[in-house]
Amino acid sequence: MLAIELINLVKNVTRQKCERQDIELKRAHDGTPERLYDTLSAFSNQTGGGIILFGIDEKTDYEIVGVYDAQDLQVQVTNQALQMQPVVRPVFTVAEIEGKIVVSAEISECDIFEKPCFYKGSGRLRGAYIRVGEADMPMTEYEVYSYEAFKRKIQDELRPVLRASTDSLDPDALAEYFLKLKKAKPNLAKQPNEKILKLQGITEQGIPTVAGIMMLGEYPQAFFPQLSVTAMVVDGTKFGGLGVNGERFIDNQRIEGTLTQILEDTLAFIRRNIRNATIVDDEGKRADRTEYPMKAVREIVLNALIHRDYSIHTDNSPIRVILYSDRLEVENPGGLYGRITLDELGKVAADTRNPFIAGGLEVMLGTENRFSGIPTVVDEMERAGLPPAVFESQRGIFRVTLYNRPSGGKREFAVSEALPDAMQQILFYCERPRSRTEIADYIGIDSPYYVVSKYIRPLLEMGRLKMTLPETPKSKNQKYYVPSGTGVL
Structure with missing residues (x-):
């Protein structure tokens, strides 16, 4: 950044009196902080990176105290950055404010194939950090695993379900699958059934996989009790409150079955719990409109089922669907996968966490496997005159929120990358x-x-x-x- 940008940034921070998701403050008046590893790791692992500001003291009401020695500070910070894996390359800027010298170190986000960035002295599991608000928090084992799974192309959907056998697959569902496969993939359908099941990730060495059980099992929850949907209707806008009669939920249901069954039952739950309106146009024609466009709702639920994490780390984590008075939230285990960012959703082809489940449901439901779901959600919400859908990816959770206020009401904003x-x-x-x-x-x-x-x-x-x-x-x-x-x- 330019010196004038650093000066303006310092003025804003001292006026607002707080750190931020992408700003860390260090006093550095008497010397270089001894442990910057946590922040170097957190910013390197964060979308967009972050900035460390030296020469501001939080403990004295965000006073500009100045650094002890700008030249030596840069040398010492660089030495700490060299102890990171991968090595961090800070970009420094020096400026003078009110006769005091302040220094910024811009930390760039490291490449997805090199994440997580960690302090070599502590190792990958204990030395990797992530930024949460203004704090640097240790990554969980699952967060570290998520990066490793992408880099090593670990396909958790292909895990063999050792307690299952081919008898655990529903024969009627299999017959329907083979019938639809003949139309969708006629060349593949010419192969023997056993070979098709292996090629499509439904079995591995004759044992059903997670994908096979979840798509075609007689009762998937016999093997994975929590690979389901918990659906709730809350009285109000906050979770955990009580209704007028002391009830915690107006309606709630655990939805089980195969992925296609879960999809249809979840949509049925939402339909019966949302409001409907009859609209009369200028020509006197009447049309019913649901509180949320159901085509958008279907895409969101389907995306959660396809793209959730199916690793052993999330076997006990169901998808959650919560209807509040002002919004609908759908939350699934597994944050954004691979190289895509929130701003790129629906605009570029994304890395697919579960390609075999995506391909299987494309055959069974006729769904498209070409990143068309998000644009459909955006278009449907706009057509309905509702605020844009809000997409969030935080600490291994992906959440989509639809608001039911018309666009003329209080404005709500979609989450995107933090702006300068x-x-x-x-x-x-x-x-x-x-x-x-x-x-x-x-x-x-x-x-x-x-x-x-x-x-x-x-x-x-x-x-x-x-x-x-x-x-x-x-x-x-x-x-x-x-x-x-x-x-x-």
């Missing part, structure tokens, strides 16, 4: 149209041209800002504003 602080300030300030000069003054930068090229233009490209005069973008009367339905995250 200056951009967040601009979005906050541009709730009403502002000129480039006004924006530059507000964030404390002398050059409006620099503000436009560095911050405003990227926000325009992201759709987070709009121009009042889009036909003449360079007009001296041009102003910028936050369009309805977007804002500061």
